[in-house]
Amino acid sequence: MVRFQGVAMRYANGPEVLKDVTFHLEAGSYHFLTGPSGAGKSSLLRLMYLAHRASRGTVKVFGHDIAATPRRLLPGLRRRVGVVFQDFRLLDHLSARDNVALTLRIAGVREDTIRAHVAELLSWVGLGDRLDATPATLSDGEKQRVAIARAVIGRPSLLLADEPTGSIDESQGMRILRLFEELNRIGTTVVVATHDQRLIARFNHRVLRLADGQFSVERPTSLSGI
């Protein structure tokens, strides 16, 4: 599904924010990505959702070596990736409904299908009565839920969530994570970046850890003793 081999990354001419990262995410796996602030979690995700090119090494997503993939094939790959951005990146002039619908519109889904699906999903994340609200009138937690809805509405095969529970209360957070579990159960590969160790402890998933430029993969805690 996703394979990194000796990957390094830098912004423009800055220093390398990732050095020599190697891992493999199997299809249908669920990983937490953790590490202190500034460790490079968001940067690693950027490589996975094809927003940035590696400065060294190979990044393979869905079996495609990204460095060698022609530009015209990228939209197709990106549509199979759902992203919850750390800063949401909602379109301020569009309603919650249209923000979520954008994913489907871009993919050319019919308008009546879009309407039904979007309303249903937004209701599910507790925003059924805020369909026509613009981001400016939503709380951070509500914005985050719109961002999550936009990421999952297209049934992506790879879901990347950058601090998806950062702005919402614990019960809402658990609800969202259970949605991710549900999506994972039906085959979606999930990566959740978070520095919330309690969250990681509560779920039994493998952990990708970034610290001091070092990258490591940890087995789930319950299995670590075996």
Add this chain to the structure above:
Amino acid sequence: MVRRQFDLPFADDGSGRFLPWMIALMVYLASLATVAALTTREVVERWNAGLEGTATVEVGPAADDATTEVLVAQAIAVLRNTPGVAAADPVPADEIGRLLEPWLGPDAARENLPIPRLIDVRFDAHTNVDVAALSRALVTAVPSARFDSHGLWLDRLQALGDSVQLAALVIVVLIAIAAGATVVFATRAGLAVHAKLIELMHLIGSRDSYIARQFQFHAMSLALRGGVVGVLIGALTLGALTVMWRPIQQAVLPDLTIGASALVALALLPLLAAAIATLTARITVMRALKQMT
């Protein structure tokens, strides 16, 4: 279902404020140039059709009216004896008076002013008349006669008409180029303003063509709006000119009523502007996006 809203917030990027007015101005100028060209062509054609195969003979006034009548009769006799001349008729004196009225006043014909007499000549369409020989024969018979075949005058009129049309065509082409450049400028500015959102749209799987379509439709609707305003102001201007023209025209100048072809051309101008805007915006966006990842 048609959505009226764009995915990109064009409403607050400023393009909506200046592009329609630029297009309105350009379409306004183009409408004047177009109507000038088409009207000139119609006038030239009408005069051509009316004057082709005709000539006028002018007989200078003699000491008294009776002598002038004799000279006119002599000239008409020469004309009618020439093979190829289908008709030669004196222009009645009161009609000459009417022609001169704007310059000499309503009583000119009655005040016994020494006014030359005119003879309308119509040639047989199938015979080639040696105009120079006819002119010489006329002057021999009636020294004060002057032969005007209209040919030179019509040639000059035709040349003038052609020049006006060429100039109008060049003007319209230049305006189209300027409109295209304006749209390129506005579109590039839009791309810069919305760069973050365009990146986001790419990241959630948008193709370049989807983003280009947003810019295209936006440019099209602005150009269409501006174009309609421009052409309406153009029509008002032309209407006012026609109203001012009418009293003068009855006396001397040709009828400059705007014809059907000019109206069709006017209606097409906003569509042309919209087409140019759409195409230019698309090409600009597709080119710019190819440079992005």
